[in-house]
Amino acid sequence: MSTSVAAVNASGRGSSYKWVALSNTTLGVLMASINQTILIIALPAIFKGIQVDPLAGNQTSLLLWVLLGFNVATTVFLVTFGRLSDMFGRVRLYNLGFFIFTIGSILCSITWSKGVAGEVELIIFRLVQGVGGALLFANSSAILTDAFPMEQRGFALGLNQIAAVGGSVIGLVVGGLLADAGDWRWIFLVNVPVGIFGTIWAYLALKEIGVKVKASLDLLGNLFLGLGILGIMLGLTYGIMPYGTSSMGWGNPWVVTALAGGVVCLIVFVFVEMNVEHPLFQLHLFAHRSFTLGNIASLFAALARGGLSFMLIIWLQGIWLPLHNVSFSHTPLQAGIDTLPQMVGFLVAGPISGYLSDKAGAKWYTFAGMIITAGGFALINTLPFNFHYWTFATYLFIIGIGMGVFSSPNSAIIMNSVPPRYRGVASGMRATFMNAGQLMSMGLFFSIVISGLASRLPQAYLNGLSQHGVPLPYAEMVSKLPPTASLFAALLGYNPMAHLLPAQILNNLSAANRSTLLGMHFFPNMIGPAFHHGLALAFWISGGLALLAAIATVFCKTNRVAAVAEQMQSKADLPKSTGLLSSVEIARMERLGLIALHQARTGLLPDAPEEEKEKARRAIQLLQQVLEHKQNVSLSS
Missing domain, CATH: 1.20.58 (Methane Monooxygenase Hydroxylase; Chain G, domain 1)
Structure with missing residues (x-):
C-alpha cells in the first residue's frame, strides 16, 4: 500500500466515515437478507393474488424457483461482483446494487399476469432482485474492512453479520405482517422507499478508500x-x-x-x-490457512442452518399452529412471530462476540459458537411434533446464541487474513461459500424430510381416510400423492383434503367425518409424525455439520504479520501532520513492530506468502523509524 493510500485510510478510519459506512452497509445487507425469506411466509397470499393453484401439475418446481430464484442469482454472481469491485471500486458497485435491487422490487410489485405466466414473471423479477442483492452482499464486508481498523473490525463485521442472519428471520415476521395486511404487492413495495433512500445515501456519503487492482475480467x-x-x-x-x-x-x-x-x-x-x-477466484488466497479454514467453517455452518427457516415454518404453519387452533389465515403472521427467539439470541450474542473477539482473538469464539449451535440442534431434536412452545422457544434461542457467537468472529478471521487489495474478491468468495451452503442446505433438508414422508405418509393417509369413511379406492388415490405436494401444502399452511377428494365423496360422508377431514386438525395429524421422522434426521445432520465447523475453526490462526504493516502504516504519517506521536501511539507501534520482528526471527516468515513477507519487512522498517522518532523526541526534550 502506498503512503498516499495509507493516509486516505487513516483519515477515513479516524473520522465518522466508518460509522456512516457501517450504517449504510448494514441497511443494505438487512434489506437484501429480509428478501431471502420474506416470501416463505407470504406465498399463500401471493399465489392467491396471481390466481395459482399450488397443487396443480408442475407447480412445485415453479414454487421452488419463486422461493429460491433470489438466492440462486445472488450465489452465481457474488464472486464476479467481488472481483469487479476490486477493479472498479467497491462503493461504485455497492451503489449500483442498491439501485438494481430497488428496480427489481418495483418490477415484482407490478407483476401483471395471472397463473403460470405470473409465476414466470415473478421468478424473472426475483432474479433481478438477486443481482442487486449480490452486489450488496459482495461489497459490504470489503467496504467495512477498508473503513475500520483491525482492532474494530470484528465488532463492525459482527453488526453486519447480525443484519445478514437476523434479516432472514425478520423476513419471516415482515412477510407474515404484510401477508396478513391485505394486498400481496406490499411484500415488494415495502423495499422501494428503503431502496431509494439507501441508494441516495450511499451515493452521497460513501467514498472509495480501498485499493483498486488493474486487471482484466x-x-x-x-x-x-x-x-x-x-x-x-x-x-x-x-x-x-x-x-x-x-x-x-x-x-x-x-x-x-x-x-x-x-x-x-x-x-x-x-x-x-x-x-x-487475472483469475476471478484468487486461488492463492487459500494459501492462507485462516482464509481456507474460515470459509470451510462458514460453509459447514451455512449447511447446518440454511434450511432451518424453511423447516420451522412448515412445522409451525402447517402442523403446530393448526393443532393449537390458530386459523390458517393467521398462521403466516404467527409462524413468523414464533421464530423470533432465534433472532433474539443472535442479536444478544452477535455484538458481544464481535467486541470480545477483537480484544481476545476470534478463534475460540467461533469454536464456542458452533458447539452451542450443535447443542441447540440436539435439544430441539428431543421435541415431539406437537411440542410445548416455551421449550421450543428456549431451544431456538440457544441456536440463535450459537450462531451469533460464531458469525462475526468468523467473518473477521476471513477478512483479516487477506491483503487489502483482495478484500473485494475475498468478500465475494466468503459470501459465495455461505450462500451456496444455505442453498445446498435447503436441498439437503427437503430431501431428508421428503424421504421421511415417503416412508410413512402413504400409510397414514390410507388409515386416516379409511377410518373416516372415505372409500378405499379414493383413500388409496390420496395416499399416492407425491410427498412433495403434501410438504408444500404444509408450507403454504392449508388443508388440501377439499382439493384432493371429489365433492361427491365428501358429500356422501357423515357430517362428523366431513367436518373432521376438512377441519384444522386432520391434515396436521396425518403429516406431523412422518414429517417429524425426517426432520429428526435432518437436525442430527445439522448438529454434526456444526461440530465439523467447530473443528475447522480450531486450526485457524491469527497471522499478525499480515496485519502489522497495515496498522502501522495507518499511523506512519502522523508525525508529519501532528508534529509528535503520543506516548500511547509510540508504545503501540513498538509492540506491533516487535511482534513482526519476533515472527521474522522465529522462522514464521519463510512459510508465509511473499506478500506477507514484504509487509513484515515494511513493518520492521516502520518500527525503526518510530524508535528514531522517539529518540529525537527524547533528545529535543
Missing part, C-alpha cells in the same frame, strides 16, 4: 463458475421433485446430468483459474 472463469453453480442448483431443485414412480427425482437423467455437469464445470473453472493472468 476473467470471462471464461465467470462462465464456468456460473454454469457450475447453476447446474448444481438446478439438480438440487429438481432432485426433490417426484420422477416416475419415485417420490424424488434423483434418478431423473436430467437431474443427474445437471449435477454432473455442474461439478465438471467447477473442476474446469479451477483449471482455468490456475492458468489465467
Whole structure:
C-alpha cells in the first residue's frame, strides 16, 4: 500500500466515515437478507393474488424457483461482483446494487399476469432482485474492512453479520405482517422507499478508500463458475421433485446430468483459474490457512442452518399452529412471530462476540459458537411434533446464541487474513461459500424430510381416510400423492383434503367425518409424525455439520504479520501532520513492530506468502523509524 493510500485510510478510519459506512452497509445487507425469506411466509397470499393453484401439475418446481430464484442469482454472481469491485471500486458497485435491487422490487410489485405466466414473471423479477442483492452482499464486508481498523473490525463485521442472519428471520415476521395486511404487492413495495433512500445515501456519503487492482475480467472463469453453480442448483431443485414412480427425482437423467455437469464445470473453472493472468477466484488466497479454514467453517455452518427457516415454518404453519387452533389465515403472521427467539439470541450474542473477539482473538469464539449451535440442534431434536412452545422457544434461542457467537468472529478471521487489495474478491468468495451452503442446505433438508414422508405418509393417509369413511379406492388415490405436494401444502399452511377428494365423496360422508377431514386438525395429524421422522434426521445432520465447523475453526490462526504493516502504516504519517506521536501511539507501534520482528526471527516468515513477507519487512522498517522518532523526541526534550 502506498503512503498516499495509507493516509486516505487513516483519515477515513479516524473520522465518522466508518460509522456512516457501517450504517449504510448494514441497511443494505438487512434489506437484501429480509428478501431471502420474506416470501416463505407470504406465498399463500401471493399465489392467491396471481390466481395459482399450488397443487396443480408442475407447480412445485415453479414454487421452488419463486422461493429460491433470489438466492440462486445472488450465489452465481457474488464472486464476479467481488472481483469487479476490486477493479472498479467497491462503493461504485455497492451503489449500483442498491439501485438494481430497488428496480427489481418495483418490477415484482407490478407483476401483471395471472397463473403460470405470473409465476414466470415473478421468478424473472426475483432474479433481478438477486443481482442487486449480490452486489450488496459482495461489497459490504470489503467496504467495512477498508473503513475500520483491525482492532474494530470484528465488532463492525459482527453488526453486519447480525443484519445478514437476523434479516432472514425478520423476513419471516415482515412477510407474515404484510401477508396478513391485505394486498400481496406490499411484500415488494415495502423495499422501494428503503431502496431509494439507501441508494441516495450511499451515493452521497460513501467514498472509495480501498485499493483498486488493474486487471482484466476473467470471462471464461465467470462462465464456468456460473454454469457450475447453476447446474448444481438446478439438480438440487429438481432432485426433490417426484420422477416416475419415485417420490424424488434423483434418478431423473436430467437431474443427474445437471449435477454432473455442474461439478465438471467447477473442476474446469479451477483449471482455468490456475492458468489465467487475472483469475476471478484468487486461488492463492487459500494459501492462507485462516482464509481456507474460515470459509470451510462458514460453509459447514451455512449447511447446518440454511434450511432451518424453511423447516420451522412448515412445522409451525402447517402442523403446530393448526393443532393449537390458530386459523390458517393467521398462521403466516404467527409462524413468523414464533421464530423470533432465534433472532433474539443472535442479536444478544452477535455484538458481544464481535467486541470480545477483537480484544481476545476470534478463534475460540467461533469454536464456542458452533458447539452451542450443535447443542441447540440436539435439544430441539428431543421435541415431539406437537411440542410445548416455551421449550421450543428456549431451544431456538440457544441456536440463535450459537450462531451469533460464531458469525462475526468468523467473518473477521476471513477478512483479516487477506491483503487489502483482495478484500473485494475475498468478500465475494466468503459470501459465495455461505450462500451456496444455505442453498445446498435447503436441498439437503427437503430431501431428508421428503424421504421421511415417503416412508410413512402413504400409510397414514390410507388409515386416516379409511377410518373416516372415505372409500378405499379414493383413500388409496390420496395416499399416492407425491410427498412433495403434501410438504408444500404444509408450507403454504392449508388443508388440501377439499382439493384432493371429489365433492361427491365428501358429500356422501357423515357430517362428523366431513367436518373432521376438512377441519384444522386432520391434515396436521396425518403429516406431523412422518414429517417429524425426517426432520429428526435432518437436525442430527445439522448438529454434526456444526461440530465439523467447530473443528475447522480450531486450526485457524491469527497471522499478525499480515496485519502489522497495515496498522502501522495507518499511523506512519502522523508525525508529519501532528508534529509528535503520543506516548500511547509510540508504545503501540513498538509492540506491533516487535511482534513482526519476533515472527521474522522465529522462522514464521519463510512459510508465509511473499506478500506477507514484504509487509513484515515494511513493518520492521516502520518500527525503526518510530524508535528514531522517539529518540529525537527524547533528545529535543
